[in-house]
Amino acid sequence: MATSSSGYSRMFFKLRKYANKSQHLYHIDSFNLVIRTIWTSGSKTQLQTKVHTKSLPQMVGVVGLEVHAQIQSTSKLFSGSHVRFLAPPNSLVSHFDASLPGTLPVLNRRCVEAAVLTGLALNCTINRKSLFDRKHYFYADMPAGYQITQQRVPIAVNGILVYSYFEGHRRNQVVTKSVKIKQIQLEQDSGKSLHDDEQSQTLIDLNRAGVGLMELVMEPEMCCGEEAAAAVRELQLILQALGTCQANMAEGQLRVDANVSVHRPGEPLGVRTEVKNINSVRHLAKAIDYEIQRQMEVLQSAGKVLNETRGFDSKSGNTIPMRDKEGLQDYRFMPEPNLPPLFVYESEASLPAGVDPAQVVLIDRLSAQLPELPSVKRTRLVEKYGMLQEHSFTLVNEDGLMDYFENVVQTAKAEPRKVIGWVIKELMGNLNSQNLKVSQSPISPCALAELINLVEAGHISSSTAKQVFQEMWKAPEKTVGQIVKEQDLWMINDKEELQQICKRIVDSHPEEVQIIRGGNTKVLNKLMGKVQRETKGRTDPVQVRAILEKMVS
Numbered sequence: 001m002a003t004s005s006s007g008y009s010r011m012f013f014k015l016r017k018y019a020n021k022s023q024h025l026y027h028i029d030s031f032n033l034v035i036r037t038i039w040t041s042g043s044k045t046q047l048q049t050k051v052h053t054k055s056l057p058q059m060v061g062v063v064g065l066e067v068h069a070q071i072q073s074t075s076k077l078f079s080g081s082h083v084r085f086l087a088p089p090n091s092l093v094s095h096f097d098a099s100l101p102g103t104l105p106v107l108n109r110r111c112v113e114a115a116v117l118t119g120l121a122l123n124c125t126i127n128r129k130s131l132f133d134r135k136h137y138f139y140a141d142m143p144a145g146y147q148i149t150q151q152r153v154p155i156a157v158n159g160i161l162v163y164s165y166f167e168g169h170r171r172n173q174v175v176t177k178s179v180k181i182k183q184i185q186l187e188q189d190s191g192k193s194l195h196d197d198e199q200s201q202t203l204i205d206l207n208r209a210g211v212g213l214m215e216l217v218m219e220p221e222m223c224c225g226e227e228a229a230a231a232v233r234e235l236q237l238i239l240q241a242l243g244t245c246q247a248n249m250a251e252g253q254l255r256v257d258a259n260v261s262v263h264r265p266g267e268p269l270g271v272r273t274e275v276k277n278i279n280s281v282r283h284l285a286k287a288i289d290y291e292i293q294r295q296m297e298v299l300q301s302a303g304k305v306l307n308e309t310r311g312f313d314s315k316s317g318n319t320i321p322m323r324d325k326e327g328l329q330d331y332r333f334m335p336e337p338n339l340p341p342l343f344v345y346e347s348e349a350s351l352p353a354g355v356d357p358a359q360v361v362l363i364d365r366l367s368a369q370l371p372e373l374p375s376v377k378r379t380r381l382v383e384k385y386g387m388l389q390e391h392s393f394t395l396v397n398e399d400g401l402m403d404y405f406e407n408v409v410q411t412a413k414a415e416p417r418k419v420i421g422w423v424i425k426e427l428m429g430n431l432n433s434q435n436l437k438v439s440q441s442p443i444s445p446c447a448l449a450e451l452i453n454l455v456e457a458g459h460i461s462s463s464t465a466k467q468v469f470q471e472m473w474k475a476p477e478k479t480v481g482q483i484v485k486e487q488d489l490w491m492i493n494d495k496e497e498l499q500q501i502c503k504r505i506v507d508s509h510p511e512e513v514q515i516i517r518g519g520n521t522k523v524l525n526k527l528m529g530k531v532q533r534e535t536k537g538r539t540d541p542v543q544v545r546a547i548l549e550k551m552v553s
C-alpha cells in the first residue's frame, strides 16, 4: 500500500494537531512493518526523513493431517459382519450395522490389537484405559445418527512419525524430518452414498458401515505438500509392514484430510481449511500447495481465510469449497453407554486375578510381533550391501522389491552393487513402463541371477545381457541358456577369432588409423564401435581395445 505524497501530507497535518512529544505511525503492508516517527520541538513539527523499515518474515504454510486408516480385519469393529472391498451392495450388513433397535456393539479384539500395534510402531504411549464416545451427525449412510469414536481418551497418544524425501538438483539428497502424532483413535467407518444423477436419487450401501478405522491425528508441523506426501507414504509403508491396514488410497483404505493454514513464523497459527476427497499421495501434495498459495493470495489482498471444508478437483488441480457445514456443526459428544472402558494390559503378569490372558490385549505380546520397519530395513540395506541411501528408498518403497533384490543377491555370484543396477534400471524400468507390480514380473529373481552369473563368468557381454533381458521379458517360458543359444549370443572369447575381426576393421578404415597414429586416440572408440556392431556386442570391450591399440601402434 504505497502512500502518495498528498496522502502523506494529509496524514502529517492531521497528526500534528495531536502531536506532543513524538508519535509512531504503524503501517502494515503485506510484507513490511514501516515505523514512521514524527518529532515535535516546540511549535515546529518536523517529519523525520529517517524511516525504519523492518522486514516481516515471509508467510509460510502450516499443514496438519488427519489420516483415516481402515483396519485390516476380517470383521467389523463392533459386529461380526465380514469386511470385503467390492462385495455386492448391502451384502455385508448385520442388524447392528443397520442400527436396528435392541442391537449392541461387541468390540473386535483384532481391531484393538491393530491400533495398539500401530501405536507401538509410531512410538506412541498406549493408554491402558481408553473410552468410547458418540459423535452425532446426520448422514443417510450412518443409520444410527452417530459414530462411535474415541474423543476424550483415545487408545494411543504422543507418537512420532519420521519421514524422508529427496532434494537437490538430482533429487538425491535425503532430507529426514518428523511429525508428532497427537493421537490414534478407534472409530467406525460410515456407509457409502451413491448418487444417481439420472434418476435423481441416492442409494445407500452399508457394507462399509461399522468397518474399523484408526484415525491418526498429526500436529500442525509440516509446511508443504512434499512433506505431507512423504509422511503419508512412510505411514503407508509402516501400516503395510504391520499388516494393520492395506493403505491403498485409491481404494479408500487410507483417507487423508489435509488441514492447511498460513501465517508468519512467530505469529499465532492462521485459520485452517480442511481439504478432503484426496485419493492419492500425488494429489495430496498438489492440493496442499494449491491451498497454501490460495490462502496467501487471499491474505495479501486483505481478504479473510474461512474455516471451511474444501474438496480437491484433480482435473483443475484446485481446491473448491464443499457445501458441507461441518465447521458449524455441534457433534453433541457423549459417552457411549453400551461400551465399557477399554483396558489393555502390559503383560500377563499385570493381569487382574481371574482375567483370561487369551481374551485381552497384551502390549508385550504385540511388541514382540513388531516386524522390521521400513526405516530399519533401509539402514540394514545400506550397511549390509553398501548401497546408496537413495537406492535403499527405491527398494523399500516399492512393494516386494527388497525381497526380490535379496533373492537375486543370494543366488547371483556378483557384487550387490551390480545387482542393484539390474534391479533398479532394467527390472523397474520395464515394470514401470508396463505399469506392473514386482509380483507380476515375468522374470523371476532366480532367472535374473542366472543372467547376471553368465555376465560375471564372461559367457556373455553386459550389452548382450541387456538384450537377453528383453528377450526373457517377452518369453518368460524360455531359460536364459536357451535364449543365448538360439540367438547365438555367446561371447567371442577365442583370441584368434577376435584378432581376425579387429584386423578386418583396421584394414577397412585406413583414414581413422592414420588419425590415431597422428595422436588422436579418441578415434579408437570409433573402431571399437565397429567391432561391437559386427559382433553384435558379443565381445569384451577391454579385450578389443587392447588388440586394436596394439594393431594401430
Ligand SMILES: Nc1ncnc2c1ncn2[C@@H]1O[C@H](COP(=O)(O)OP(=O)(O)OP(=O)(O)O)[C@@H](O)[C@H]1O
Residues within 6 Å of the ligand: 062, 063, 064, 065, 066, 217, 218, 219, 220, 221, 259, 260, 261, 262, 269, 270, 271, 272, 274
Ligand atoms: N492452524 C492450523 N493449521 C493447519 N492445521 C491445523 C491447524 N490447527 C489444527 N490443525 C490440524 O487440524 C487437525 C485437527 O484434527 P482433529 O481431529 O483434532 O479435529 P477436527 O478436524 O475438528 O475433527 P474431525 O475432522 O475429526 O471431525 C489436526 O491434524 C491438526 O494438526
Ligand SMILES: [Mg+2]
Residues within 6 Å of the ligand: 066, 215, 217
Ligand atoms: Mg479428526
Ligand SMILES: [Mg+2]
Residues within 6 Å of the ligand: 066, 257, 274
Ligand atoms: Mg478434521
